[in-house]
Amino acid sequence: MAGQTDREALRILAESTFDPDRRISEAAQEALYLSAVAYTKYLTPSFHILPWHPNVLDDRQFRTVYDEVVRRTEGFRRVSPDELADLLRQYPKAVLVLQQIVGYTEQELAFAINLIGIDAEGQPIKVTKSVIERMQRGQLTRKARRIVPLLARIFFEIVTRQRFDIPEELDPTVYRSRMDKPDTGDGWASVQQIAEKGLSYADLLYQRYVGGSFRQVMDRGAGLKRDLVEKAVERFLQAKRISHYKEQPGDVLGEIQPAPDFLIPDKADPRVVIECSLAADGGTAYKKADRIAGMAVVTQRLGITLIAVIDDKGYLRIRDALQKVIASTRGLTFTLSNLEEIAELPEMKPFIGTS
Incomplete structure (x- = not known):
């Protein structure tokens, strides 16, 4: 469906799905479904791309922190609550290594602190994961x-199974502790042994199997991945010198709510709006299609052209996702692979070279 002729045919077909004549509408829906199926060839999956958040260390950076923790704890032999507290005060980045030993996320550590909730002076404590994240960057607020004393005690007691262990009434064949892994199975003795002798490749692969390959990296970088489409559209608009306004968090842009990602030529009097979406799964694509459909109701009434730039395998969900987006945009749905075709639209040509 590349090129202006195919785009115009798609636009007419999408328009026909809203025809008041039910027979015409239903026939158009079925035809549009087939067109949407054909359109999936333009979708590019991104599951193989790792969005590397700037706060995520690479392997060499992590090794530097790890080596320093090993040195300061004498191979994890100085790990009493007081010794761990001294370590965290003097070298806050150590929290990153201790966190991986227990296998807790920043949010879970913050919850554990709040659950116990009393500091060394007996005062209640409430923290968020940002405190842990700042320590990972070496900041001791x-x-x-x-x-620190409470966090050190939590680390110590988790590894020794004095805290957050599996309740006795639970069937151990069905439920397991997070400490049931090679480096903590026998408490700190296991940590010391693994640090000294290393881990087999089979054990490493098994941990990847149960933990998920790059799961935390992908979770942290989810926002960066969503930006793939948005940044591509922004580069396109800049290259074509198309005047535009990029939506900012908290923007209230008249009747078009939620605000679209780009407004052309400006936010005061937009004539074209572009909504971007990267959906790795069908559920996300379905929700985004609903958002675009709602936006279309307003833009149609205001006489504003709505364009969607979507991508990723989530839009392989056809009827209530990809097909819905194509219908809502009256055929003006694009992907990263055919983004340049936007410049061919009659609605866009007046704005090329205006910035």
Whole structure:
């Protein structure tokens, strides 16, 4: 469906799905479904791309932190609560290594701190994961300094199974502790042994199997991945010198709510709006299609052209996702692979070279 002729045919077909004559509408829906199926060839999956958040260390950076923790703890032999507290005060980045030993996320550590909730002076504590994240970057804030003794005790007691272990009434063949892994199976003795002798490749692969390959990296970088489409559209608009306004968090842009990602030529009097979406799964694609459909109701009434730039395998969900987006945009749905075709639209040509 490349080129202006195919685009115009798709636009007419999408328009026909809204025909008041039910027979015409239903026939158009079925034809549009087949067109949407054909359109999937333009979708590019991104599951193989790792969005590397700037706060995520690479292997060499992590090794530097790890080596320093090993040195300061004498191979994890100095790991009493007081010794771990001293370590965290003097070298806050150590929290990153201790966190991986227990296998807790930043949010879970913050929850554990809040659950116990009393500092060394007996005062209640409430923290968020940002305190842990700042420590990972080497920042010891006043709040972090206050929780250090408690955090050190939590690390110590998790590994020794004094805290957050599996309740006795639970069937151990069905439920397991997070400490049931090679480096913590026998408490700190296992940590010391693995640090000294290493781990087999089979054990490494098994941990990847149960933990998910690059799961935390992908979770942290989810926002970066969503930006793939948005940044591509922005580069396209800049290359074509098309005047535009890029939506900012908290924007209230008249009747078009939620605000689209780009407004052309400006936010004061937009004539064309572009909504971007990267959907790795069908559920996300379905929700985004609903959002675009709602946006289409307003833009149609205001006489504004709505364009969608979508991508990824989530839009292989056809009837209530990809097909819905194509219908809502009256055929003006594009992907990263045919993004340049936007410049061919009659609605866009007046704005080329205006920035």
